[in-house]
Amino acid sequence: MNLQVWNNEQLSAYIxxxxxxxxxxxxGFKILCADTVMGRDHVFQCDPYSQTTSLSHxxxxxxxxxSNGAYDRHLVALDAGQLIGIVAFAWTNALPQSSDQTFWRxxxxxxxxxxxxxxEGIATTMIDALDELEFIQGKVLQxxxxxxxxxxxxxxxIQASLKAQNYAVISRAHxxxxxxxxxxx
Numbered sequence: 001m002n003l004q005v006w007n008n009e010q011l012s013a014y015i016x017x018x019x020x021x022x023x024x025x026x027x028g029f030k031i032l033c034a035d036t037v038m039g040r041d042h043v044f045q046c047d048p049y050s051q052t053t054s055l056s057h058x059x060x061x062x063x064x065x066x067s068n069g070a071y072d073r074h075l076v077a078l079d080a081g082q083l084i085g086i087v088a089f090a091w092t093n094a095l096p097q098s099s100d101q102t103f104w105r106x107x108x109x110x111x112x113x114x115x116x117x118x119x120e121g122i123a124t125t126m127i128d129a130l131d132e133l134e135f136i137q138g139k140v141l142q143x144x145x146x147x148x149x150x151x152x153x154x155x156x157x158i159q160a161s162l163k164a165q166n167y168a169v170i171s172r173a174h175x176x177x178x179x180x181x182x183x184x185x
Contacts, residue, residue: 011086085114105140
């Protein structure tokens with residue numbers, strides 16, 4: 001297994017090889033589907049990042065001229081060229097299905113492992129790698145909500161793994177103001 005960081009274009013190309021119809025799931029996955037990338041603008045209804053002024057140091061991207069989705073990144077686990085796990089992120093200043101806009105951050109959308117590879121440590125390996133991801137360094141990472149199983153298994157693992165020395169971590173409930181510095185907020 002190897003881990004790679006993909007952008008939306010790479011994820012779309014991979015999903016495109018599966019010849020799926022709209023909303024059809026990638027085989028073996030419950031969440032990952034043909035609309036994962038294309039539907040991001042419907043889920044995160046926010047103004048264009050390129051038109052944002054007065055950004056804090058935690059909101060800065062190297063190139064501020066791109067579309068919002070161009071900043072999205074995904075940590076993927078591959079085995080023999082096949083995607084077996086994903087941690088999907090969206091660069092947004094709005095919560096899913098909300099028009100309230102606050103500050104820009106990497107929103108962790110979901111973590112998923114292909115059904116046939118579950119309970120083999122793939123999610124743990126991906127979570128352990130999050131702390132070193134270049135695209136979250138110097139930024140805000142917002143954790144999404146958890147399923148029942150996620151609260152029991154994933155949440156404690158994330159809390160133990162993320163050091164947040166070079167980035168800020170906030171919960172889904174944190175929607176008001178941008179954190180003042182790095183660490184858990």
